[in-house]
Amino acid sequence: MKHVKKTIGILAVLAMAASVNAKDFSGAELYTLDEMTYGKFEARMKMAAASGTVSSMFLYQNGSEQSSAERWVEVDIEVLGKNPGSFQSNIITGKAGAQKTSEKHHTVSPAADQGFHTYGIEWTPNYVRWTVDGNEVRKTEKGVNDPKDQVANLIGTQGLRFNIWSSESADWVGQFDESKLPLFQFINWVKVYKYTPGQGEGGSDFTLDWVDDFDTFDSGRWGKGNWTFDGNRVDLTPNNIYSKDGMLILALTRKGQESFNGQVPQDDQPGPTSSSSSEQQISSSSATESIHQVRVQAPSKEIRGKVNAKGARVNETRANDPRNRYRVNFTF
Numbered sequence: 001m002k003h004v005k006k007t008i009g010i011l012a013v014l015a016m017a018a019s020v021n022a023k024d025f026s027g028a029e030l031y032t033l034d035e036m037t038y039g040k041f042e043a044r045m046k047m048a049a050a051s052g053t054v055s056s057m058f059l060y061q062n063g064s065e066q067s068s069a070e071r072w073v074e075v076d077i078e079v080l081g082k083n084p085g086s087f088q089s090n091i092i093t094g095k096a097g098a099q100k101t102s103e104k105h106h107t108v109s110p111a112a113d114q115g116f117h118t119y120g121i122e123w124t125p126n127y128v129r130w131t132v133d134g135n136e137v138r139k140t141e142k143g144v145n146d147p148k149d150q151v152a153n154l155i156g157t158q159g160l161r162f163n164i165w166s167s168e169s170a171d172w173v174g175q176f177d178e179s180k181l182p183l184f185q186f187i188n189w190v191k192v193y194k195y196t197p198g199q200g201e202g203g204s205d206f207t208l209d210w211v212d213d214f215d216t217f218d219s220g221r222w223g224k225g226n227w228t229f230d231g232n233r234v235d236l237t238p239n240n241i242y243s244k245d246g247m248l249i250l251a252l253t254r255k256g257q258e259s260f261n262g263q264v265p266q267d268d269q270p271g272p273t274s275s276s277s278s279e280q281q282i283s284s285s286s287a288t289e290s291i292h293q294v295r296v297q298a299p300s301k302e303i304r305g306k307v308n309a310k311g312a313r314v315n316e317t318r319a320n321d322p323r324n325r326y327r328v329n330f331t332f
């Protein structure tokens, strides 16, 4: 009896290892090692899209997905493969397994996978605001149009992240068509601003903290995800993140075919350094309320690494979400 139990135990471990590495596709997730409280986040990107895929930029509090976490904190820009002519904005709050969401959709022209756009998220104590090419597409404001009280529940720090993956929820993203692979998301540059009410350029509420033009990959700033989550048909792998011609590239490929062998598309807008004067004008012309700044030093290491036990741990969350996003860490 004892012997049988032991055998079953070993089989269970093997089965778990197999399921963790069983996915046929590889995606990618790029994340800042540091997190901050409030700020403005901009990225110049040409997104990827094919039915069944998600190409994103988002703010995320590390560990939100864990059932032991006190709260879920996330703000999204997600291009859903079935309709790259728009993106989905969302705030996710609550607690793993009982998240609150507020999805909305916004037109992008030319389509998100047809040209570069500057995507922006402003996160302050009173509102979250989404912009495309400097134009506001959504503002969710505490006490104004935030019936689920989500802005007040974005507590603590968030890091900036980007990922490309495929959801098994066809209703959400469309039926997956692997003949469309490989797919690539191109990030020309990223700018992150601190929240400094009234202290920014021309009296704006944001002060430029750092810029990355991706001429090189800064491993002191960025981490590369090596995990997946339920409802995702890809493993997110560092092997699908590339730097080429001043562009950061996230790829979605078949397993074993991780590579970038395509053309880097031209962005007809100048880089972040030369466009800073026009950025300042945009910032100073957008009057926003004065609120006290809070800046929190985030841990410099990826806390998620704590559960990176070669796929041995599964953190279930989002049971009520079609994406059912529980994450499984794994190594290659």
Ligand SMILES: [Ca+2]
Pocket: 187, 188, 189, 213, 214, 215, 245, 246, 247, 271
């Ligand atoms: Ca660049």
